[in-house]
Amino acid sequence: MADPSTLHRSLELAGTLPALMVAADRVAATVIQGVHGRRRVGQGDAFWQYRPYRDGDSASQIDWRQSARSRHLFVRETEWEAAASVWLWRDASPSMQYASLKNIDTKAVRGELITLALASLLSDASERVAVLGTGQRPITGRVAVRRVAETLFDETRDPDRKPPSLPPLVPLPPHGTVVLVSDWLDPLDTVEAVIRHYAGAGVRGHLVQVLDPAEEDLPFNGHVKFEGLEAEGQHTIRRVESVRTAYGARLAAQKEGLQRLTRSAGWTVHMHRTDRPPQTVLLSLYLAMADLRRLNAA
16 A cells, blocks of 8 residues: 555656646747857767766776776766756746736746746757756756656655755766755855855856845835844834935846856856746747857867
8 A cells, every 4th residue: 555645756756747747848949949059069079078877878898908907897978978968947936926916926936937938948959858956867868857846846745844046066077067946045155155166166056036026116005014034033114215326236236247257257147027927038038048159169
């Protein structure tokens, strides 16, 4: 007899994943209509490194001469194989569980949709994807998209777990790519540490900033009590309209800081509001990834 908790999770997974994957595929299908092919980097035989043989590798990939020098099997990887690996991460912290209107997604839901739709696009382009920080090997195909969806799902099912608002700092091979989706409202020095970690290792990167329209416009008036979603406490403002200009300036400074940090690292940043279609930012992101590949191939 199946364990009740396992059965419950299976039913929950079965009900949630198809809807999420269908939505992501619809977004990806719309985007792909505006993309006329992508140029891949170094798809020839430009040697990059030897790596240990892994389960799932074809026997034809084994370099027998290199393997004969030790007790282990080694696979010869090319520049394109490294460049075609993309690690995805989206912020699942409590502050992302916000939506100011009933008819729009929370920032968390929109972040998941963008992340999964991008995984679908990349897999269809024969690139390999994995969720950052899981230790999973990047793979391609529809199985890769489902694995990304299941990982995102699993990361949010534990009610006692509070995911961090910044991505994990893990070692990645050079020539790879990271795509990091968050509201990016953390202090700029902490964001800079993330960018430096990966850019310093030769990893290309793209940030996607997802904001609720109320976070951009501060549309409230009069006496309003604000409460943080991550135990920041409450703060009451008697006339919200009196601080709207100063608030807008602070948000603009945050965005300009993100632009400055990513530009200095050769990365890109893309802004998105949850009251707007996800296809727009996804197309911008997808084309930016292709442009960076062309620059590195030149």
